[in-house]
Amino acid sequence: xxxxxxxxxxxxxxxxxxxxxxxxxxxxxxxxxxxxxxxxxxxxxxxxxxxxxxxxxxxxxxxxxxxxxxxxxxxxxxxxxxxxxxxxxxxxxxxxxxxxxxxxxxxxxxxxxxxxxxxxxxxxxxxxxxxxxxxxxxxxxxxxxxxxxxxxxxxxxxxxxxxxxxxxxxxxxxxxxxxxxxxxxxxxxxxxxxxxxxxxxxxxxxxxxxxxxxxxxxxxxxxxxxxxxxxxxxxxxxxxxxxxxxxxxxxxxxxxxxxxxxxxxxxxxxxxxxxxxxxxxxxxxxxxxxxxxxxx
Amino acid sequence: xxxxxxxxxxxxxxxxxxxxxxxxxxxxxxxxxxxxxxxxxxxxxxxxxxxxxxxxxxxxxxxxxxxxxxxxxxxxxxxxxxxxxxxxxxxxxxxxxxxxxxxxxxxxxxxxxxxxxxxxxxxxxxxxxxxxxxxxxxxxxxxxxxxxxxxxxxxxxxxxxxxxxxxxxxxxxxxxxxxxxxxxxxxxxxxxxxxxxxxxxxxxxxxxxxxxxxxxxxxxxxxxxxxxxxxxxxxxxxxxxxxxxxxxxxxxxxxxxxxxxxxxxxxxxxxxxxxxxxxxxxxxxxxxxxxxxxxxxxxxxxxxxxxxxxxxxxxxxxxxxxxxxxxxxxxxxxxxxxxxxxxxxxxxxxxxxxxxxxxxxxxxxxxxxxxxxxxxxxxxxx
Numbered sequence: 001x002x003x004x005x006x007x008x009x010x011x012x013x014x015x016x017x018x019x020x021x022x023x024x025x026x027x028x029x030x031x032x033x034x035x036x037x038x039x040x041x042x043x044x045x046x047x048x049x050x051x052x053x054x055x056x057x058x059x060x061x062x063x064x065x066x067x068x069x070x071x072x073x074x075x076x077x078x079x080x081x082x083x084x085x086x087x088x089x090x091x092x093x094x095x096x097x098x099x100x101x102x103x104x105x106x107x108x109x110x111x112x113x114x115x116x117x118x119x120x121x122x123x124x125x126x127x128x129x130x131x132x133x134x135x136x137x138x139x140x141x142x143x144x145x146x147x148x149x150x151x152x153x154x155x156x157x158x159x160x161x162x163x164x165x166x167x168x169x170x171x172x173x174x175x176x177x178x179x180x181x182x183x184x185x186x187x188x189x190x191x192x193x194x195x196x197x198x199x200x201x202x203x204x205x206x207x208x209x210x211x212x213x214x215x216x217x218x219x220x221x222x223x224x225x226x227x228x229x230x231x232x233x234x235x236x237x238x239x240x241x242x243x244x245x246x247x248x249x250x251x252x253x254x255x256x257x258x259x260x261x262x263x264x265x266x267x268x269x270x271x272x273x274x275x276x277x278x279x280x281x282x283x284x285x286x287x288x289x290x291x292x293x294x295x296x
Numbered sequence: 297x298x299x300x301x302x303x304x305x306x307x308x309x310x311x312x313x314x315x316x317x318x319x320x321x322x323x324x325x326x327x328x329x330x331x332x333x334x335x336x337x338x339x340x341x342x343x344x345x346x347x348x349x350x351x352x353x354x355x356x357x358x359x360x361x362x363x364x365x366x367x368x369x370x371x372x373x374x375x376x377x378x379x380x381x382x383x384x385x386x387x388x389x390x391x392x393x394x395x396x397x398x399x400x401x402x403x404x405x406x407x408x409x410x411x412x413x414x415x416x417x418x419x420x421x422x423x424x425x426x427x428x429x430x431x432x433x434x435x436x437x438x439x440x441x442x443x444x445x446x447x448x449x450x451x452x453x454x455x456x457x458x459x460x461x462x463x464x465x466x467x468x469x470x471x472x473x474x475x476x477x478x479x480x481x482x483x484x485x486x487x488x489x490x491x492x493x494x495x496x497x498x499x500x501x502x503x504x505x506x507x508x509x510x511x512x513x514x515x516x517x518x519x520x521x522x523x524x525x526x527x528x529x530x531x532x533x534x535x536x537x538x539x540x541x542x543x544x545x546x547x548x549x550x551x552x553x554x555x556x557x558x559x560x561x562x563x564x565x566x567x568x569x570x571x572x573x574x575x576x577x578x579x580x581x582x583x584x585x586x587x588x589x590x591x592x593x594x595x596x597x598x599x600x601x602x603x604x605x606x607x608x609x610x611x612x613x614x615x616x617x618x619x620x621x622x623x624x625x626x627x628x629x630x631x632x633x634x635x636x637x638x639x640x641x642x643x644x645x646x647x648x649x650x651x652x653x654x655x656x657x658x659x660x661x662x663x664x665x666x667x668x669x670x671x672x673x674x675x676x677x678x
Contacts, residue, residue: 011517113349115536115569117568117569137550142548212514212544218511222511254517261505266509
């Protein structure tokens, strides 16, 4: 049971990390992006390329993903949102769908449709080492994914709570006109926020890419969908909500495999989400504004 | 060209015959060497994009190799063969749309595809209604060949392979408690069910049958569950990426048992993905690159020379589908509805994945080679 719990939390922490990206972006821009799963994929490939072509160093791979997805996020914000700030919401939505298709196709052109992986022989030490906790063994990589995800989430909270930039972002989220009046460059904040949210996706991408050692153009599709659902269930603008919902969905999935059958994994996960929304239409921590690091 | 297209809409038969005559005259009047070469077109419906694009690209390479070789030898009775390739994404709905475009195009003589049983079977009624041969390199669902008189199968049926593997596990290895993990599509469901039925018929236990969504890559939960059931063998009906990931994640979950596989025969990718976790996995192969058999070896060498890549079973099946299409087309004399009957007259078809007598049955039974992974390499099992 403990093993399955760890499995669920690991899977859930990835949903949570991705959902956090959605939440931060929605909380500030009041917009949903449908390219988040593909940003995740770009992060994974960035890590993969650095690891296989430059140096086989996980930290370097992580940095590459952070930089690549931060810049990509900024680009998406400028093209899809800044330029369309006064257009109907649907226009931006459509542009992000366009980005998701373009990014998938680009990945296919560059890397091919085949599943890429780092030859297992090179990384067996990393992939198969384990840590003993009492009576059970936990995979080192699994634990690393969980730890890095939790660490990033904690860092995000601290960033929003204590840093100047974080404060400016929160101010913009609350009322961007007032923030503008107070001298905050709102356009810049929007771009940085989107880039920051995308970066969370990129980090999740590297973690998952290395955890499964599988890199392929459509790797972000199902995960993006689940993470978006987690963000909605969390309340769409609540950071603790996104994290809790992400972890919950991961755990529900794993236990639906254990108690029922793996055939029902996604079915049960989505039925669970329906149920939550029926009971709490506003989400677990629903409410208007970006929540969780305001000190309220 | 435009004029001919417009006129063929009006009164198809007479006018297009007239158009053909005009073309023929024009061709004979044109100076040698510069006139358009006459062509025969084969439609190809495969996943070119999407989750299954990997398989589509191997199959496509195999088909193109067969067609290029034929064209280099003067083509099909003097006509060059041209492939019209359309992307079905392996999706049944897309495959139907592709089929409708192919049968509506009078220039297309026959069709090769699709990759999945689901897509091939969804498109079958369209081809059957048009009397167009549908040559699927890989459809292994038992029902496919029975859907009409134009469905041609290249792959040996999955049921035979699953049963063979079940007998190997229970009778020869003495396994008694077996679990299965299968890709949840037409093919995987069949593969797992035939295996499980045979295991039960032989008196051993099936602990659980776990389906996984195609494209899914997280198997930690399912392998942990199976580990806690204490199996002495696990059958995986999945392609290289899934099987490799299942093996790697099994190792991580400490599930140590005899694995058997269908769907990733002798795959080098599987070894890359799973590393030492692939050690000991058993599978059967219709094609393997080291096979010294002259037909097989000639294919392997030509493929490596053309694509600088080692072929796999899918490439070999694509090549065989290309060969069957060429032989059928040649015997049919350019008549759509004569292609499939011509193929079913072939009593001694010789392909890379083995020979078969199509007059005896439409469901090829081929000889399996037992293979296992030892020291990181696929080797023949003793």
